[in-house]
Amino acid sequence: MTETNLKKQYAGHKFTVIHCEGAIKSFQSALASVDARKHKAFIRGLIQQITRLANGERMSQENFPKEGVLPNKPGQSGTKNFKALKRIPIRGYCWLSETQENTYFISHYIAKKKGKLDPADTKRVGANWRRIEVDEDEC
Secondary structure: OOOOOOOOEEEOOOOEEEEOOOHHHHHHHHHHHOOHHHHHHHHHHHHHHHHHHHOOOOOOOOOOOEEEEOOOOOOOOOOOEEEEEEEOOEEEEEEEOOOOOOEEEEEEEEEOOOOOOOHHHHHHHHHHHHHHHHOOOOO
16 A cells, blocks of 8 residues: 555645545555556645645635535534545545634545535534534544
């Protein structure tokens, strides 16, 4: 298995980006969809994207799109979305925390072959979100 060099946490100028429990392992699994000869460059590019996010740099809609809707907290009006760090063919689903200031959490990574969001991924992000934002359980 390829060493990913992904860190649990990235502290930038504006945000902290934290990988949830199992997120790095899910990246290792998703990395199997990338040509083995391109692993190092792919990982380096993803780390650059995470670093850009942590530093509060502009992220294009193409590389950081809204992906789905987060669960509602009791009494919440309106909807909140989660986003994807998109580096074809892998996406890392994340959200900006409401309970931890200036912190993004990356729920998990998937190899994505189709354009539609899989309901299982929405459910997985929602479970991580609920654990952290509602139950106040760390990653």
